[in-house]
Amino acid sequence: MTEHSLWRFSRALHRAINERQFAEIEPLIDEDVDWTIHGPVELFPYFGSRRGKAAVLEVIRQIADRVRVHRFDREQIMLGREAASSLLRYSLTVLDTNKPVRVRLAHFAQFREGRLSSMRILIDSYELAEQTVYPPHMRMVAVSA
Secondary structure (H helix, E strand, C coil), rough: CCCCCCHHHHHHHHHHHHHHCCCHHHEEEEEEEEEEECCCCCCCCEEEEEEHHHHHHHHHHHHHHHEEEEEEEEEEEEEEEEEEEEEEEEEECCCCEEEEEEEEEEEEEEECCEEEEEEEECHHHHHHHHHHHCCHHHCCCCCCC
């Protein structure tokens, strides 16, 4: 049995983000890749839609410039022949503030001949914005009755 494309892509993505090693991920991305991170583009400029390998590599570089991945846990995963989806929980550090952040996301990936052809990422952007953008005194606090 051969290794699923998601595992190769995932390892290369984390190496690109944490070690700024982009050579391994580049051949795993289709030239005409369709990539979207759903979330507030006005707060996180690397969110939004991109098309093409160069644009996606630039997004990955922008993410690598801003965060370091410490841990990720796959809560759920589904693998198809050339597709994969996961529900993940990430522990990150924002590099310019050294601030720890935890965020939950779901991704839906499609592969063609072992290369990523489509990626949709849904981020709990409320949780992310609350931890990275708003100062502690402006955060919403749940109060039980």
